[in-house]
Amino acid sequence: MSFSAVDVITTKRDGSALSDGQITWVLEAYQRGEVAEEQMSALLMAVFFRGMADRELRTWTDCMIASGETLNLGGLSRPSVDKHSTGGVGDKISLILAPLVAACGACVPQLSGRGLGHTGGTLDKLESIPGWRAALTNDEIRTQLESVGAVICAAGAGLAPIDRRLYALRDVTGTVESIPLISSSIMSKKIAEGTHALVLDVKVGRGAFIKTIERARELASTMVALGESHGVATVARLTAMDQPLGRAVGNALEVVESVDVLRGGGPSDVRDLTLALAREMLGLVGIDVDPAVKLDDGSAYDVYRSMIQAQGGDPDAVLTPAPIHDVITADTSGFVTVVDALGVGVAAWRLGAGRARKEDPVSAGAGVICLVREGDRVEVGEPLFELYADDDEHLARGREALRGAATIGDDVPVSIGILLERITK
């Protein structure tokens, strides 16, 4: 059957559901270059305004998956379960969670990305470890899942390759912030990755790209439904991203903090969120093990070491902060009412830890250590943030971005905690 791009666009524009045939045709023709970029961007904008019904979104996601290869994780001796976070500041959870859940008996194929803008990327963080390499073949992934149980590596270009083109197009045409488009982008890759189960960490708040609980709920429900309809057991947790997660924001700084948690220490919010997500993951694959035990008895850390070594990294390498150092202090006494994750994230980016374009390099040692959390009592002159950069210019930019990132007031702020809601099918 033959379709026309204009008919597909105007069908969606005028509020009707696209047929399976229309969706399949338009995405395949786009891949073949027969539907032009300007036609696809008009369709994406129409989707932004009109949304997609469940069935449309399922078909759309199917076509994205079918645009490339799928990994086969069948035949492994353990069930596979993955986690995806929509992106936060100081979010190093994957580094701890993957080895922890493997230590509990599942295998974790964590195919990850790099950071862009004010949120860091898991691969950038691990690349601060000398020798560690992000690129694995599909065979290497399977072998490591069997031997170590955990893999954190780059999602190959073969998984849902159309997403790369669609994302690049959305990025320049103002069509990023659409729930069906976000959901299909995330879920097509996770489903193609072949995981049996998936836990979604949907961030909401000042430092997240989703600012309201209602929208987070909508995104989470949409992704859970997509996962379940493709045979992936899926649960979502909505978690607060108003202040940074933990103290460290920056690549090597976050690896160091992750190791602290893997050794039974570290900031309590990082530990608590990791354990909550680990319990969800284990629950989905029916493993009845208390992950707190595996953190405290060192077995998660052992898996972490093996995982780093299996990918060429030296887990004993000493990771040092960048050489240029500064401290920001409180200009008044009182209670810390706000530590703005967005401000801290942008500061770490400006200091050199992040990138504006995906080709840009990142600094391993640059970043911010947050010395206070919301609710802390501080006195005038007390340090709030430590800054690390490779040179004075980056330091100055980071300092500028941190201005106003902490607010000090007279009243103790009300804490809502990190774990907000749980969304299941």
Next chain:
Amino acid sequence: MSFSAVDVITTKRDGSALSDGQITWVLEAYQRGEVAEEQMSALLMAVFFRGMADRELRTWTDCMIASGETLNLGGLSRPSVDKHSTGGVGDKISLILAPLVAACGACVPQLSGRGLGHTGGTLDKLESIPGWRAALTNDEIRTQLESVGAVICAAGAGLAPIDRRLYALRDVTGTVESIPLISSSIMSKKIAEGTHALVLDVKVGRGAFIKTIERARELASTMVALGESHGVATVARLTAMDQPLGRAVGNALEVVESVDVLRGGGPSDVRDLTLALAREMLGLVGIDVDPAVKLDDGSAYDVYRSMIQAQGGDPDAVLTPAPIHDVITADTSGFVTVVDALGVGVAAWRLGAGRARKEDPVSAGAGVICLVREGDRVEVGEPLFELYADDDEHLARGREALRGAATIGDDVPVSIGILLERITK
């Protein structure tokens, strides 16, 4: 000041008005190739959904005009007044109206286009006259306006050239049917053409691209406001386009019918609409002459002959219909309740009179003669339509398209007349 395309797109997408600076930047940058086609199409789709406020649309139209040259019609001995029709089936009014209004003492710079799809183009019709040429220089236009008083010619590439790119983009991205985009496209060219006054014939009904009176009213008001804000005295008439205008639909066929009207005969609906639009045009430039007299005394026809000759055409050439001929007859007796302009327009197109792409040639002699109008009494076997084509294949396609174009019933249909509403500032 510097802007980003994504910011402009998301501003409109999220329902805010674009600033003058944003509009000017985005259209100029698009012309320079710095805003990509896929960004412009996303913006156009956002405009489709969000519309434009009066001020935005004025600025947008200003920028379209500023993208090219403007004709200067100052210094002519007569006031200039033009007419624009949004496009109908059998709409040959310009061919009669331009010389008629010139015969009454105004000058008429009718810069026209070619047909696309089921509506014919004024230039295609005149090109069925041997020797007639559509392309004139700006100097030739001025000279002919002074000597003859009427010019019907191709709008040069220099007037609002960005419209050509925007229209081509809208055509493939499902963003044609937007009132602000239609209005700015039409009015930018008419304002750049330099006319002092303008009458808009906004077609509404089955054979028009606007189907409802509400939408026709909205388009007309928007265009009238745009014209007036640019110093062009503008009036719109909403006119019915449910059945074809006149009897002839096709290039040479319509020229022959136009000459009939210019000589005081022809179908009454064509004559009546021409006179109504002529009165509007003359009123706008303050000329108190009865155009009916100028039709009946032959002076409009004299101007027509001069106008055709001035552009190399032979007004005495005999225009013959295409050689392959057929008739469609009534299969029942009764009253004609519907003569579907869209069906007749598509049939004329299929017979060879129209084109699907702007590069395609058209047949001079192909087309349809409608032998009945709504309300006529017919007997079974009586002819309804005559068809003309250059070959049997086109004839068969035209016959197929005409199937069901006329409906015959038992009751006399209620006629609403052609002239529906008048819209002024």
